[in-house]
Amino acid sequence: MKVVLPGGTGQVGGVLRRALTAAGHEVVVLTRRPVRDCEVRWDGRTLGPWAEAVDGSDVVINLAGRSVSCRYTDENLRAMMDSRVDSARVVGEAIAAARKPPAVWLQMSTATVYAHRFDAPNDEATGVIGGDESGVPGYWAYSVQIARNWEREQERAVTPHTRKVALRAAMVMSPDRGGVFDYLLWLTRLGLGGPVAGGAQYVSWIHDRDLVRAVEFLIARDDITGPVNLAAPDPLPQREFMRALRGAWGMPVGLPATRWMAEIGAFVLRTDTELLLKSRRVVPGRLTDAGFTFDHGAWPDAAADLVRRTRRERSRSRRTAARP
């Protein structure tokens, strides 16, 4: 297959690019700053020569969007919104204009679209869309609005020959530097991987290899359209999630943090506490109903696998760096 990855230079793009290339597919990445051979320049907003890469491709997986790991200032929130809505719109325009459109367009969305809740898991059929919760910071509703507008842009695209799926992805856990697992492991190794604000808030996650398998499954299953949750079936409260990670690394302590300590930490790290404090209890209803099974469905096993791979990759890069 020829697979086009708009915004494929980030963490998720790296995971998909490596796996799809290893499986023998041709991968083209659309980026604002092309460096490698397989990369093509675009601006994420306007049609241009890059659209030729979409014409004749088999699959488009749009990952573009300003990183959510930042301070949620008005300016950054607007950039998070615009980069997602604009890129989804222009990808739709390229597919609509293609002489030979791709069979499927997987559009990244996010598990953050669901409400902050503890009482029950959110699947696609019965889940509660967020934005109306009480007792949470007002700007959390904006993140939900970003996800809704992102999905709406894909829905409204007129692409009659291209199947459309929105990927409501939970946190993607991979050993890559700069990814969310790397960050959580760093905190764990510092002894700071304890409960935050009590740790009752749920963490939804997906192991990188299951993410790839789920994407391949959704490409192959031409009966599936619309939103699909990409999350392991085992979301768990943050304090249990971190306990399992500490166990996997072999770190006996994980100091707890209060909400205000988390606020200070987030300020210092130029990120936002919504990523830590929102309860994301999301389960893979449609994937499971369609017969998909997870290789790493339980967090303690997934964490052990990720720690093993992280250690292996780090010792390999140390050996490479030490070579004369």
Ligand SMILES: NC(=O)c1ccc[n+]([C@@H]2O[C@H](COP(=O)([O-])OP(=O)(O)OC[C@H]3O[C@@H](n4cnc5c(N)ncnc54)[C@H](OP(=O)(O)O)[C@@H]3O)[C@@H](O)[C@H]2O)c1
């Ligand atoms: N990682 C996760 O755990 C996770 C979970 C759920 C959803 N998601 C979503 O999945 C997508 C990919 O995630 P990721 O972690 O790989 O993100 P990432 O590392 O931040 O990469 C996203 C890519 O989007 C491009 N981009 C950034 N700002 C842009 C703009 N203004 N216009 C056009 N392109 C822009 C960048 O590519 P260039 O700079 O090369 O142009 C960047 O490499 C994101 O939209 C993210 O919100 C991620």
